[in-house]
Amino acid sequence: MTKIISTHSYRGGTGKSNVTANLAAVLALRGHRVGIVDTDIQSPGIHTLFKVDLNTVNNTLNNYLWGHCSVTDTAVDVTENVVDGDGNPTVPDGGKVFLVPSSIKTGEIARILKEKYDVEDLNRGFVDLCRGLELDYLLIDTHPGVNEETLLSIAISDALLLILRPDIQDYQGTAVTLELARKLEVPQLFLVVNKALETFDFNELAQRIFSNYRTPVAAVLPLSTDLIQIGSTGLISTQQPDHGFTRAIETIVDSIE
Amino acid sequence: MTSSDTMKPALASLARTCEAIANGRFDEVEELYQVITDEGVEADIRALAETFSGMVVQVEAREFHSSQLIAELTETKRQLEAAEAKLRKENAELKTRLDKFEVTYDKEQAQAEIEQVSDSDYFRSLQSRAKDLRSRYKS
Numbered sequence: 001m002t003k004i005i006s007t008h009s010y011r012g013g014t015g016k017s018n019v020t021a022n023l024a025a026v027l028a029l030r031g032h033r034v035g036i037v038d039t040d041i042q043s044p045g046i047h048t049l050f051k052v053d054l055n056t057v058n059n060t061l062n063n064y065l066w067g068h069c070s071v072t073d074t075a076v077d078v079t080e081n082v083v084d085g086d087g088n089p090t091v092p093d094g095g096k097v098f099l100v101p102s103s104i105k106t107g108e109i110a111r112i113l114k115e116k117y118d119v120e121d122l123n124r125g126f127v128d129l130c131r132g133l134e135l136d137y138l139l140i141d142t143h144p145g146v147n148e149e150t151l152l153s154i155a156i157s158d159a160l161l162l163i164l165r166p167d168i169q170d171y172q173g174t175a176v177t178l179e180l181a182r183k184l185e186v187p188q189l190f191l192v193v194n195k196a197l198e199t200f201d202f203n204e205l206a207q208r209i210f211s212n213y214r215t216p217v218a219a220v221l222p223l224s225t226d227l228i229q230i231g232s233t234g235l236i237s238t239q240q241p242d243h244g245f246t247r248a249i250e251t252i253v254d255s256i257e
Numbered sequence: 258m259t260s261s262d263t264m265k266p267a268l269a270s271l272a273r274t275c276e277a278i279a280n281g282r283f284d285e286v287e288e289l290y291q292v293i294t295d296e297g298v299e300a301d302i303r304a305l306a307e308t309f310s311g312m313v314v315q316v317e318a319r320e321f322h323s324s325q326l327i328a329e330l331t332e333t334k335r336q337l338e339a340a341e342a343k344l345r346k347e348n349a350e351l352k353t354r355l356d357k358f359e360v361t362y363d364k365e366q367a368q369a370e371i372e373q374v375s376d377s378d379y380f381r382s383l384q385s386r387a388k389d390l391r392s393r394y395k396s
Contacts (some may be wrong), residue, residue, distance in 0.1 A: 001394070001395050001396070002394045002395075003394075004394055006390070085361065086260070123390065126394075127393055127394065130394055138352060138394075146374055148379055151374070151379070151380060151383055152383065153385040155383045155384075155386070155390055155391075156387075156390045156391055156394065157391075158391065165272075167362060168362055171360050171361065171362040172363060172366065172367050175362060175364075175367045176367050176370045176371050176374075179367075179371045179375075180371060180375060180380075181373055182388045183375055183380075184384060185387055186387075199354070208359075208360055209360055212360040213360075220309065229331035
């Protein structure tokens with residue numbers, strides 16, 4: 001039995017991949033088997049947080065969707081790359097993190113966008129991955145905006161994390177995605193406010209957003225320079241366990257675990 | 258020496274002193290003291306000069322007090338203006354912060370976007386299968 005968690009944001013640049021990767025790390029630290037699928041085929045990026053060199057990877061999600069391999073062939077075991085501040089692996093026995101990356105080769109990105117693929121294949125891939133790797137959690141890093149792949153990812157989710165920045169464009173997009181998720185009867189919906197200025201009163205911000213969307217705000221994550229520095233290349237949750245960002249990620253895991 | 262010989266210059270001194278005081282020159286009262294101490298001058302005139310010198314001291318004291326008051330008022334006004342400018346700036350900052358907290362968006366446009374997606378065939382099919390799709394991960 002696998003719990004599916006999708007992270008989505010209406011626009012890019014909200015820190016979606018960062019939140020997804022750190023959620024995976026925290027779940028693995030608690031001894032769970034976690035899979036991550038980077039369905040952001042147009043602009044993949046989550047692999048960098050796990051230090052995966054895609055030039056050395058033969059099979060990506062693209063190859064699976066073209067029918068060149070099984071989905072489990074595309075999963076890279078990145079458990080050893082979940083490291084603490086000294087670079088030592090931190091995932092205990094039993095915990096696992098697998099990543100299904102998307103291709104970063106421009107030709108392959110162009111091809112999949114041009115030729116399209118059957119969204120049902122993606123769903124079959126998710127099922128096979130969960131069974132094949134005996135996953136406790138499958139995290140889907142979606143493409144921003146609303147397309148068929150995103151809607152499928154939302155529809156199969158037990159929990160959907162909608163990541164937004166506190167600004168007008170994100171407020172509107174979040175309202176749209178939330179309503180669609182409600183129509184798809186997603187059991188658990190959470191909002192994660194990212195990149196909030198540290199001068200904000202986070203509690204007040206969370207309260208206002210909650211009362212507007214009638215959806216729990218799982219966390220308000222700060223915008224800080226150290227987050228930007230580590231966040232673009234590695235996992236904050238294992239490198240800085242006491243950081244405010246890490247504690248916020250732990251809170252999210254507490255509510256979905 | 259007749260009384261008019263000493264009275265004339267004494268009265269002229271008084272007149273000059275009076276003019277100096279009128280123009281705020283309080284230190285030009287030497288002539289007044291000369292009249293007071295000149296025993297050749299008539300007692301009435303000397304008494305007048307003495308009263309006059311008493312008046313000079315009081316006027317000077319009042320003027321000094323007034324200019325102090327004006328300086329204090331000017332400083333208070335400057336402080337008030339600075340405080341007002343600070344308040345105005347803080348108000349503007351608070352309003353910006355409040356605007357950021359305000360969860361506002363175009364609800365009609367959002368509704369139109371929702372309908373555009375939810376009226377599609379794909380969404381309807383997904384909606385009818387969603388529960389079933391989720392259950393496939395639970396076996």
